[in-house]
Amino acid sequence: MSTQRILIGIAIAVLFQTAVLGQMVWAQITLLSSPTEVVLKTTPVDPRDLFRGDYVILNYEIESLDHQKINVADDLEYGDDAFVLLNTAQPTAVPIKVLSEAPENLQSGQAVIRGRINYIDHQPRPVTGEACEDCANVFISYPIDSYFVPEGTGTELEEYRDERALGVIVALNDEGDAAIKGLMIEGRKIYDEPLF
Numbered sequence: 001m002s003t004q005r006i007l008i009g010i011a012i013a014v015l016f017q018t019a020v021l022g023q024m025v026w027a028q029i030t031l032l033s034s035p036t037e038v039v040l041k042t043t044p045v046d047p048r049d050l051f052r053g054d055y056v057i058l059n060y061e062i063e064s065l066d067h068q069k070i071n072v073a074d075d076l077e078y079g080d081d082a083f084v085l086l087n088t089a090q091p092t093a094v095p096i097k098v099l100s101e102a103p104e105n106l107q108s109g110q111a112v113i114r115g116r117i118n119y120i121d122h123q124p125r126p127v128t129g130e131a132c133e134d135c136a137n138v139f140i141s142y143p144i145d146s147y148f149v150p151e152g153t154g155t156e157l158e159e160y161r162d163e164r165a166l167g168v169i170v171a172l173n174d175e176g177d178a179a180i181k182g183l184m185i186e187g188r189k190i191y192d193e194p195l196f
Helices: 002-032 154-162
Strands: 036-043 055-057 064-066 081-087 094-099 110-124 131-141 146-148 166-172 178-185 188-192
Touching: 002 178, 036 110, 055 154, 081 131, 110 166, 154 166
Parallel strands: none
Antiparallel strands: 036 166, 055 146, 064 131, 081 094, 081 110, 110 131, 166 178, 178 188
């Protein structure tokens, strides 16, 4: 009887782990199958951290946003989720504004990507030197900061990235979740992420 209980317990544990793994795989497949795609422009990375292993470190222009150029929600603080509304009508997506929650309805030519507030740098007013809420730079991180590449190709891709010629194709869902779907060099797709 006790051996039977142990076997049933093991079977339940295995089924639970399989279900969790299956849900994770299904979520990734669903996200990569999303019809919403945007191309994000990369920025150079400090050369001391260029390439580790077989992946490329990615920074995006939308990681550092100037509050004077882009409307940023006033209630955002360090650690909060931030939803960056993007204009997708151009070859590379351009930020429109930063929201504290995902918009309910997106217009044609818009998408939203979710990130996390890393830092808000309140700049002093040019004349008085006092802190200014409207004079802030907002730094946002996204869960798409590295991309695994075929062995031996990372150095070449980093050169394109540092020359700002590397674009990242990102699949987005309505909640702003993001997954890298592929890479582009000078407008030409060079890598496509498989669903499995």
